[in-house]
Amino acid sequence: xxxxxxxxxxxxxxxxxxxxxxxxxxxxxxxxxxxxxxxxxxxxxxxxxxxxxxxxxxxxxxxxxxxxxxxxxxxxxxxxxxxxxxxxxxxxxxxxxxxxxxxxxxxxxxxxxxxxxxxxxxxxxxxxxxxxxxxxxxxxxxxxxxxxxxxxxxxxxxxxxxxxxxxxxxxxxxxxxxxxxxxxxxxxxxxxxxxxxxxxxxxxxxxxxxxxxxxxxxxxxxxxxxxxxxxxxxxxxxxxxxxxxxxxxxxxxxxxxxxxxxxxxxxxxxxxxxxxxxxxxxxxxxxxxxxxxxxxxxxxxxxxxxxxxxxxxxxxxxxxxxxxxxxxxxxxxxxxxxxxxxxxxxxxxxxxxxxxxxxxxxxxxxxxxxxxxxxxxxxxxxxxxxxxxxxxxxxxxxxxxxxxxxxxxxxxxxxxxxxxxxxxxxxxxxxxxxxxxxxxxxxxxxxxxxxxxxxxxxxxxxxxxxxxxxxxxxxxxxxxxxxxxxxxxxxxxxxxxxxxxxxxxxxxxxxxxxxxxxxxxxxxxxxxxxxxxxxxxxxxxxxxxxxxxxxxxxxxxxxxxxxxxxxxxxxxxxxxxxxxxxxxxxxxxxxxxxxxxxxxxxxxxxxxxxxxxxxxxxxxxxxxxxxxxxxxxxxxxxxxxxxxxxxxxxxxxxxxxxxxxxxxxxxxxxxxxxxxxxxxxxxxxxxxxxxxxxxxxxxxxxxxxxxxxxxxxxxxxxxxxxxxxxxxxxxxxxxxxxxxxxxxxxxxxxxxxxx
Amino acid sequence: xxxxxxxxxxxxxxxxxxxxxxxxxxxxxxxxxxxxxxxxxxxxxxxxxxxxxxxxxxxxxxxxxxxxxxxxxxxxxxxxxxxxxxxxxxxxxxxxxxxxxxxxxxxxxxxxxxxxxxxxxxxxxxxxxxxxxxxxxxxxxxxxxxxxxxxxxxxxxx
Numbered sequence: 059x060x061x062x063x064x065x066x067x068x069x070x071x072x073x074x075x076x077x078x079x080x081x082x083x084x085x086x087x088x089x090x091x092x093x094x095x096x097x098x099x100x101x102x103x104x105x106x107x108x109x110x111x112x113x114x115x116x117x118x119x120x121x122x123x124x125x126x127x128x129x130x131x132x133x134x135x136x137x138x139x140x141x142x143x144x145x146x147x148x149x150x151x152x153x154x155x156x157x158x159x160x161x162x163x164x165x166x167x168x169x170x171x172x173x174x175x176x177x178x179x180x181x182x183x184x185x186x187x188x189x190x191x192x193x194x195x196x197x198x199x200x201x202x203x204x205x206x207x208x209x210x211x212x213x214x215x216x217x218x219x220x221x222x223x224x225x226x227x228x229x230x231x232x233x234x235x236x237x238x239x240x241x242x243x244x245x246x247x248x249x250x251x252x253x254x255x256x257x258x259x260x261x262x263x264x265x266x267x268x269x270x271x272x273x274x275x276x277x278x279x280x281x282x283x284x285x286x287x288x289x290x291x292x293x294x295x296x297x298x299x300x301x302x303x304x305x306x307x308x309x310x311x312x313x314x315x316x317x318x319x320x321x322x323x324x325x326x327x328x329x330x331x332x333x334x335x336x337x338x339x340x341x342x343x344x345x346x347x348x349x350x351x352x353x354x355x356x357x358x359x360x361x362x363x364x365x366x367x368x369x370x371x372x373x374x375x376x377x378x379x380x381x382x383x384x385x386x387x388x389x390x391x392x393x394x395x396x397x398x399x400x401x402x403x404x405x406x407x408x409x410x411x412x413x414x415x416x417x418x419x420x421x422x423x424x425x426x427x428x429x430x431x432x433x434x435x436x437x438x439x440x441x442x443x444x445x446x447x448x449x450x451x452x453x454x455x456x457x458x459x460x461x462x463x464x465x466x467x468x469x470x471x472x473x474x475x476x477x478x479x480x481x482x483x484x485x486x487x488x489x490x491x492x493x494x495x496x497x498x499x500x501x502x503x504x505x506x507x508x509x510x511x512x513x514x515x516x517x518x519x520x521x522x523x524x525x526x527x528x529x530x531x532x533x534x535x536x537x538x539x540x541x542x543x544x545x546x547x548x549x550x551x552x553x554x555x556x557x558x559x560x561x562x563x564x565x566x567x568x569x570x571x572x573x574x575x576x577x578x579x580x581x582x583x584x585x586x587x588x589x590x591x592x593x594x595x596x597x598x599x600x601x602x603x604x605x606x607x608x609x610x611x612x613x614x615x616x617x618x619x620x621x622x623x624x625x626x627x628x629x630x631x632x633x634x635x636x637x638x639x640x641x642x643x644x645x646x647x648x649x650x651x652x653x654x655x656x657x658x659x660x661x662x663x664x665x666x667x668x669x670x671x672x673x674x675x676x677x678x679x680x681x682x683x684x685x686x687x688x689x690x691x692x693x694x695x696x697x698x699x700x701x702x703x704x705x706x707x708x709x710x711x712x713x714x715x716x717x718x719x720x721x722x723x724x725x726x727x728x729x730x731x732x733x734x735x736x737x738x739x740x741x742x743x744x745x746x747x748x749x750x751x752x753x754x755x756x757x758x759x760x761x762x763x764x765x766x767x768x769x770x771x772x773x774x775x776x777x778x779x780x781x782x783x784x785x786x787x788x789x790x791x792x793x794x795x796x797x798x799x800x801x802x803x804x805x806x807x808x809x810x811x812x813x
Numbered sequence: 814x815x816x817x818x819x820x821x822x823x824x825x826x827x828x829x830x831x832x833x834x835x836x837x838x839x840x841x842x843x844x845x846x847x848x849x850x851x852x853x854x855x856x857x858x859x860x861x862x863x864x865x866x867x868x869x870x871x872x873x874x875x876x877x878x879x880x881x882x883x884x885x886x887x888x889x890x891x892x893x894x895x896x897x898x899x900x901x902x903x904x905x906x907x908x909x910x911x912x913x914x915x916x917x918x919x920x921x922x923x924x925x926x927x928x929x930x931x932x933x934x935x936x937x938x939x940x941x942x943x944x945x946x947x948x949x950x951x952x953x954x955x956x957x958x959x960x961x962x963x964x965x966x967x968x969x970x971x
Contacts, residue, residue: 071904074912075896075919077847077887084846237851237859237947238913286849286913287947320852553911553948703907703953710950711910737856737945745938745951753952 061566062765065703068558069577070284070551082241082256082283083317090243091120092165093306093316096155096172097326098147101181101395101730102195105147105174108155114171118164120310121172122156127305132298132361133269134262138196139361139398141270141301147176148195149360149397150730151326153298158306158314181395183730185334185357188392195360196393202358203366203391205373207659209445210384215349219340225420227337227413228797229780231725232330232715234402235742238286239323240295244303245313250277251304257296258288259590260548264582266297267304281581288552289715290401293592294363295327324735328400329725331356331368331391335376335413345425345432349384352376354410356391359398365391368399370517372406374663375777377445378414379456379511380436385445396730401592403712404776407512408719415508415781416796419788429785430469433509434460448662451651453769455695455758456669460509462693462754463671472505472675476789500680503688506785507673508778513664514770515595518654521665525645527586528603530564530611532640534631541630543568543611544576548588549600551577554772555704556596560604562700563764567608569626586643594668594770597700599646601764607644614642649762666760668769670694672713672778674749676786683802683809685721685787687749692778695756697769706753709775713751716779718743720800818879820845821889831877835869836860838876839886847887847916851945858944861917862886868921868943887916890923898968899923899961908957910948918944922958931962 073079096108108123110116124130124144131137143154154174159165182188188200196202216222242255251267260280267278280300285292299316307314318326333356340349354372358365373389422429438444440454464470515521529546545564551557557577565572578585588600619629633640654661673691678684692709699705722741726733734740759767780798788794793808817826820843827842839845839862851857853872860871863885864878890897899922902908909915918941925932925940932940937958938951946954 065905065907067904068907068909070912071909072896072900074909074915075887075900075903076891077845077916079912080846081849081913083850084840235945235947236911236913237857237945238849238911239851285911287911289947320854320857555910703905704910707907707910707949707953710952711948712950714950715947736854737852738854742945742947744942744945745955746942748938748951750934751950751952 061562061572062700065701066558066562066572068555068704069561070557079284081238081286082243082254085243085254085283086315087243087245087313090313090315091158091160091306091310092162093156093158093303093314094165094169095153095302096157096169096174098143098150098152098154098174098176100147100176100178101150101183103147103176103178105143105145105154105176107175109173109175111171114167116168118159119168120158120306122305122309126309127270128272129270131269132301133266134294134363135366136362141298149395151397153302156302156306158310181730183394183396185355185392185394188394195395200393201390202362202393203369205370205389205659207373207385207387207445209447212349212351212384212386215384216338216340216351219348220343221341221425222338223420223424224336224338225417225796226334227416228334229409229412230332230798232402232719232723233324233725233740234289234291236287236289236291239318239320240292240299240327241317242296242299242303243313243315244300244307246307250279252279253300253304254281254283255296255300256285256292257282258292258550258552258592260580260582261587262294262590263297263300266301270301271304279581279583281579282550285550285552289403290405290592291327292552293401293590295400320737321735324740325732326397328363328398330402331358331365331399331406331409333372333409335410337413337417339417339421341421343425345421345427345435347380347382347436350377350382351386354389357394357396357399358391359394359396361398363398363400365399367517368401368406372410374446374513374517375407375511376410376414378411379438379509379669381438381442382445387445396727403715404773405593407773408716408776408780411510411777412781412798415510416784419785428473430460430464430507437509444663446663447660453666453697453758453760454669455756456509456511458756458758459669459671459693459695462756463673463691466752466754467505467673467675467689467691469505469507469673476503476505501677502680502790503675503677504786504788504790505673505675506782506789507671508781508785509671510777511667511669512594512774512777513667515599515665516593517663518656521599521646522648524589526589526600526603527643527645528588528600528607529586529641529643530607532611532630532634534634540574540627541634542574542576543570544578545604546578546585547600547604548580548585549596550580550591552591554708555701558704559597559700560601563601563605564608566765567605568612594772594774596772597768598763598770601768602762603644603646605764607642610644611642665762666769668695668771668774670774670778672782674782674786676783676790678787678790680791683805685800687717687783689752690749691752692775693754693756694771694774695758696771697760697763698757698765698767699755700765700768702755705755705771708771709753710751712775713779714743714748716776717783720780720783720798722747724799724801814877816876816880818881819883821885829876831875833876834872835874835876835879836871839871845886845888849913849916851913858921859914859917861920861944863920863924866924866927868924887919890919898964899926899958902957902961902964906957906960907949907953914944914946918946918954926962926965930966
C-alpha cells in the first residue's frame with residue numbers, strides 16, 4: 059500500500075482552495091447576535107462599578123457582568139482567573155463586562171456607553187517588581203511555580219574546571235499571530251450548551267463550560283470549526299471566549315457570535331513568556347563540557363494559565379542537546395500585572411534553547427573553537443543520560459543532523475572563506491563586494507549554527523494520566539459494496555495536516571485505500587477524548603493510538619475472513635451485518651519502561667526527543683543594521699516522515715516563526731499596555747523576508763512511533779532559528795547579542811554600546 | 814446607493830451604503846465567504862480579490878468604487894471540470910496549511926500568472942509579499958505557484 063511516506067494531496071485541501079471551507083466567522087444561526095467585550099484600561103485596580111451612560115437606550119442590548127456568571131472561574135490548571143473581573147482587576151484588557159446586539163453599529167455604541175469604574179492600585183510590571191514584592195499579587199511571594207533539576211554536583215564540578223563562563227540571556231514576548239483571529243459561536247437548547255469555534259482543544263473548552271455552568275458531560279457540546287492556525291494561541295484561550303459567548307447567549311436567549319478583531323486579539327490573548335536565563339558552565343580548554351548551572355525566570359503575566367507547564371518544559375530543555383556530567387537547574391515563574399502569557403509553539407523551550415545556544419557560542423569564542431565543532435564533540439548519543447537521568451535508548455539522530463546541515467550549507471568552506479568572528483577582521487574584509495564607482499555598500503556576511511532537541515509528547519507522566527482515546531468506526535453506506543471507516547479523535551487539524559496524516563496511518567494499517575477512510579469533525583459529543591492538540595503529541599502519541607485501533611480492527615476482519623472465507627471486504631461486511639457499526643476503540647498505553655517521578659523531577663521526561671541542526675547565512679547592512687537571511691539549512695530528525703511535504707511545511711513554517719521572533723517581532727509594553735497591537739506595527743515576516751529554506755529530513759526511527767517510527771515535530775523547528783540567526787549576525791558583524799530581538803535598532807544600540 | 818457590478822462572471826445589483834467595505838458586501842449579501850478578514854487594515858492580504866484583474870484588499874475598497882467594474886474572488890477561480898492548476902498545486906505541494914490566507918494568496922498568484930505565465934522565484938515572492946502566511950514559511954507556496962505555472966504552460970501552450 060505504502061501510503062505512509064508519500065505526500066498525498068491533503069484531504070482538506072480542495073475545500074480550502076475553493077473557499078468552501080467554513081471557518082467560524084463564515085457560520086451563522088437564525089437570530090444570531092454579535093458579542094463584544096468591555097475591558098480594563100488599567101493594569102491593576104479595584105473594580106467598584108460599571109457606569110451606564112444614562113443617555114443611551116439599551117433596548118435590544120444584552121449586558122453581562124460578573125454577577126451573571128454562575129461559577130466565576132476559568133477551569134485551567136488553577137482556578138485563579140475569573141470569567142469576568144470582580145473585585146480586583148489584574149491586567150490591562152482584562153474582561154469586565156460583555157455586550158451583545160444585533161448589528162455591529164449598535165454593539166459598538168453599547169460598548170461605548172459602558173465605563174468601568176476602577177480605583178487604580180500600584181501594578182507589578184516587571185519580573186524584578188514581582189520578585190521584589192513591589193505589591194503582593196499572587197500568593198505570599200508572587201511566584202506561580204518553581205522547579206529544580208539536579209544531576210551530580212554542578213557547583214563543585216564547575217569550580218574544578220579550567221574554563222568557567224557565565225552569561226545571562228533574555229527573550230521577549232511573541233504573539234502567535236494566527237491569521238484567523240479567535241472566534242466562537244454559542245447557543246443553548248434543550249440539550250444544553252453548544253459551541254462551534256476556532257480552537258485546538260475541544261475537551262479543554264468542554265471542561266471549562268462544565269465547571270462554570272455546573273453542567274454534566276452530556277449537556278455540553280464543543281465542535282471545532284475549520285481553524286485558521288493556532289500555534290498554541292488557541293490552546294487555552296478559547297475556553298474564556300467560549301464562556302463569554304455562552305453567557306451572552308444564555309442571558310439573551312439567542313445564539314451569539316464573538317469574533318475578535320486583530321487589535322483585540324493581539325491585546326487580550328496570550329503570548330510567549332518572556333524569560334531571563336543565567337548560565338554558568340565549566341569545561342576544559344579543548345571544549346569538553348563538564349558541568350552547568352542554570353537559573354530561569356519567566357514572566358507568567360497576570361494569571362496562571364499554563365505557566366507551570368511552560369516553565370517545566372523550559373527547564374527540561376535548558377541544558378540543550380549536550381552531555382553534561384553535572385547539572386543544576388532552577389526555574390521560577392512569577393506573576394505580573396501584564397496580559398497572561400500562555401501556550402506558544404515550543405512552550406518554554408525556545409527561551410532556554412536560545413540561552414544555551416548563545417552560551418555555546420560564548421564558550422566557542424572563549425576557547426577559539428569552531429562553534430559547530432564544539433557542539434559536535436559534546437552531542438548526546440544513545441546510551442547517554444539527560445539532566446533528569448533519562449537514559450537515551452534510541453532515536454538520537456542529532457549527529458546526522460549536524461553532518462547534513464554542515465555539508466548542505468557549505469559551513470566549512472564559508473567559515474574558512476569568511477574567517478573567524480568578524481570582530482577579529484578589519485572592516486575591509488567585511489565588505490561583500492567592491493562598489494563600481496562609488497562608496498562600497500557596507501554589508502557583511504556571516505554564518506551561524508544552532509543544535510537543539512525537543513521532547514515529543516506530554517512531559518513526565520502526562521500521557522499515563524491522560525489516557526488518550528481514539529475510535530475507528532467501520533460501517534456500510536447503503537449504496538456501497540465495501541466497508542467505510544471513520545476515525546474519531548479529539549485531535550484537531552489546525553493546518554498542520556492531522557486529518558490527512560491520520561487517514562494515511564489508518565488506511566495503511568487497514569490495507570484499504572485512503573478514500574475509504576474519513577476523519578470525523580472533532581466534536582465532544584461524538585469523539586473520545588484523545589487529549590489536547592499540543593505538545594508535539596498529535597502524530598506520535600495520538601497517531602499511534604489510531605494505528606493500534608486500525609490494526610485491531612484489521613485483525614478482527616482477518617480472523618473472520620480466515621474462519622469463513624471470502625475477501626477482506628466480505629469479512630468486513632459480515633461483521634457489520636452482525637454488529638451494525640463496528641467500533642474499534644483504543645486507549646494509549648505508555649511504554650512500561652518509561653518512569654517519571656514528579657516529586658524529584660527524575661526519570662524519563664519524554665518518551666523520545668526530536669533533534670535538529672539549523673544553519674543560517676545572513677548579510678547585515680552595516681549602515682542600517684538590517685539583516686537579510688540569505689540561506690537557511692534545517693536538518694531535523696523526525697523519526698519517520700509520514701507525509702514529507704507537510705513535514706517540511708512544519709519545519710519551514712516553525713523556523714520562520716523563530717526567525718520572525720529574532721528579526722521582526724517586538725511587542726512593546728508600557729505600563730502594562732501594548733503599544734503596537736496591530737499588524738501594521740507588530741510585524742511578522744513576509745515572503746520577501748523569508749529565506750529560501752533547504753530542509754533535510756533525517757529519519758532515525760522511534761520504535762513506538764506510528765508509520766514506522768514517527769516522532770513529534772510540531773514544536774522542534776521553533777527552537778533553533780533565533781540562536782542560529784544571532785550566531786550568524788555575530789559572525790558577520792562581531793555584534794554579540796545575548797538578548798532577543800535583533801531588530802536593526804537593537805543591533806545599532808549594541809554596536810554603539812561597543813559590543 | 815444602487816451598485817451594479819460583475820462578480821465571478823455574473824452581473825449583480827444590490828443596494829449598499831457607498832462606504833460599505835467590498836469585503837462585507839462579498840461576505841454578507843453575496844454570501845461569498847471564501848474571502849477572509851485577517852486584520853481589517855490592509856496588512857495581511859487575506860481579503861485579496863481582483864478588481865478588474867488587479868489584486869486589491871477588499872477591506873480597503875468601498876462599494877462606491879466597484880460600480881460598473883468586475884470582481885473576481887476565490888469562488889470564481891475553478892475551472893468547469895474541477896480545480897484550476899493553481900488550486901491543484903496548492904493542494905498537492907503544501908501551499909495550503911490552515912487555509913485562511915489561501916484564498917487571498919491564490920488571487921494574488923492568479924493575477925501574477927495572468928500577467929506573467931513563467932515568473933521567476935523573485936517575481937513569485939514579490940507578487941505575494943502583501944499576503945501574510947503564518948504557517949508555511951512561504952517555501953511551499955512558492956513551489957505551488959511555480960508548479961502551477963509549469964502545469965499551465967504544458968497544458969495551455971501559448
